[in-house]
Amino acid sequence: MIQLDVDPELLRQTDEQRQLRDVLREFLAQTCGPEEVREQSAGPRGFDRSLWDRLAGEIGVHGLALPEEYGGAGGSFRELAVALEETGRVLCPAPLLSSVVLAAHALLASGDRRACERWLPGIATGTLTATVAGFLHSGTVVAERGPDGWLLRGEADFVPDGEGADLLLVAARAPDGPRLFACESDAGGVDRTPRRLLDPTRRQALLRFRGAPAVPVGDAGEAPGVVEGVLDAGRTGLTAEQLGGCAHALDALLEFVVQRTQFGRQIGSFQAVKHRLADLLVEVEAARSASTYAALCLADPDAGEPRVAAGAAAVVCSAAYRRAVAEYVQFHGGIGFTWEHPAHLYVRRARADEALFGTSDDHRLRLAGFLGLVGDRSQVVDRAASHPEH
Known part of the structure; x- marks a missing residue:
C-alpha cells in the first residue's frame, strides 16, 4: 500500500519521545564530544564500552524497540529513531545501527523464536554486540553440513562493525536454498580484517x-525476504542518524553566525547568509518529515509502505546531509577545513552514509519499480537526475 495522505498528528513527537530526546541529548553532551569521538574511534574496539553499557543500563536504548518477552521495553521504531537521531547528532561511534537495528531486526524478522530467546536479551542489555554479513553487499558464503552441524565457508566484505561483533548473522547459500545463519565469535573459524574507510x-x-x-536461523528459502526487510530497517535507522547530523550542522552554524563579525556586524545579519540558512532549514525539515514518516511506517505498516518510505527518506536525507555539511565547512572559513575542527568528521560521515545502503540513484530505481514506472535503467536515472527534488 502506498499512502499519499498522512495525518500530520501521526508524525508529532509524543511526550515520552520528547523526554527520551532530552535525556539522551544531555547524557551525550557530557560523554560524547568531538575529542571523545576521535579517541573512541581510534581505540581497539572502535567505541567506548563503558558508554555502550551506560546507554543500555541507564537509558535502555538497546531495548527500546524490542518486545518485552525478549528483555526489551516493548516500544516501537519511533522511539529507537529518536535515539539514533541523537547519537547521529554527536557521531557516537557505538554500534547501535548494526546491533540494535540490523541484527535485532534480522532475528525478529526470521520468526525463529528459539534464536530470539537466545540472543535478543543480550542485545537488549548491551552484553552482546551483533551485526549482519552478506546483507549490504552480496557475499560468497556457502553453508555445508559437517559431522557436528553446519559450517560456513567464503567471504563477506564491508560488514559493519564486523571486526568486534560477538554475533554474526550471515546470509549464506545452503543446499536447500538461501538461509540465515548465526555464528558466535567464540566458535572460531572466522578471520576478520578491518577495512580502512573514509x-x-x-x-x-x-x-x-x-x-x-x-x-x-529461520526457515530455508526465507532469507531473501528477511534481508530486504532488514535493509529497509537499516535505511530508516540511517536516515534518523543523518537527520541528527543535519541538525547539529544547522545548530553549529546558527551559533557561529551570531558570534562572527565582519565590518562591525554579525554575519548572521547579512541577507545572503539569512537566505542560505533559511534554505538549509527547509531541507532539514524536509528530511525530518521523511525520516519520521519512514520510522512510522516501520512501526505501523498500516500507515504506509515501509520500503517506499525508507527509499524516499534515504534520498531526501542524504541530500540534506550533503548540503548541511557543505555549509558547515564553508561558513566556518579556514578553520572549517582543518583537522582540528569537527566539521570534517561530519563530512566523512555524510559521504560514507550516502553509499552505505545504496546510492540515491539506487534508491530512485527501487522506488520506480515499487511505483510501477516502466523504463530502462538509463531513462530512470536521467529522470531522477533532472528532478533531484523528487
Whole structure:
C-alpha cells in the first residue's frame, strides 16, 4: 500500500519521545564530544564500552524497540529513531545501527523464536554486540553440513562493525536454498580484517569464514525476504542518524553566525547568509518529515509502505546531509577545513552514509519499480537526475 495522505498528528513527537530526546541529548553532551569521538574511534574496539553499557543500563536504548518477552521495553521504531537521531547528532561511534537495528531486526524478522530467546536479551542489555554479513553487499558464503552441524565457508566484505561483533548473522547459500545463519565469535573459524574507510566512526571489516560453526536461523528459502526487510530497517535507522547530523550542522552554524563579525556586524545579519540558512532549514525539515514518516511506517505498516518510505527518506536525507555539511565547512572559513575542527568528521560521515545502503540513484530505481514506472535503467536515472527534488 502506498499512502499519499498522512495525518500530520501521526508524525508529532509524543511526550515520552520528547523526554527520551532530552535525556539522551544531555547524557551525550557530557560523554560524547568531538575529542571523545576521535579517541573512541581510534581505540581497539572502535567505541567506548563503558558508554555502550551506560546507554543500555541507564537509558535502555538497546531495548527500546524490542518486545518485552525478549528483555526489551516493548516500544516501537519511533522511539529507537529518536535515539539514533541523537547519537547521529554527536557521531557516537557505538554500534547501535548494526546491533540494535540490523541484527535485532534480522532475528525478529526470521520468526525463529528459539534464536530470539537466545540472543535478543543480550542485545537488549548491551552484553552482546551483533551485526549482519552478506546483507549490504552480496557475499560468497556457502553453508555445508559437517559431522557436528553446519559450517560456513567464503567471504563477506564491508560488514559493519564486523571486526568486534560477538554475533554474526550471515546470509549464506545452503543446499536447500538461501538461509540465515548465526555464528558466535567464540566458535572460531572466522578471520576478520578491518577495512580502512573514509568514515572512521563507523568501522567495517572483511570476514573470511573457514569452516566456522553456525546455527541456522529461520526457515530455508526465507532469507531473501528477511534481508530486504532488514535493509529497509537499516535505511530508516540511517536516515534518523543523518537527520541528527543535519541538525547539529544547522545548530553549529546558527551559533557561529551570531558570534562572527565582519565590518562591525554579525554575519548572521547579512541577507545572503539569512537566505542560505533559511534554505538549509527547509531541507532539514524536509528530511525530518521523511525520516519520521519512514520510522512510522516501520512501526505501523498500516500507515504506509515501509520500503517506499525508507527509499524516499534515504534520498531526501542524504541530500540534506550533503548540503548541511557543505555549509558547515564553508561558513566556518579556514578553520572549517582543518583537522582540528569537527566539521570534517561530519563530512566523512555524510559521504560514507550516502553509499552505505545504496546510492540515491539506487534508491530512485527501487522506488520506480515499487511505483510501477516502466523504463530502462538509463531513462530512470536521467529522470531522477533532472528532478533531484523528487
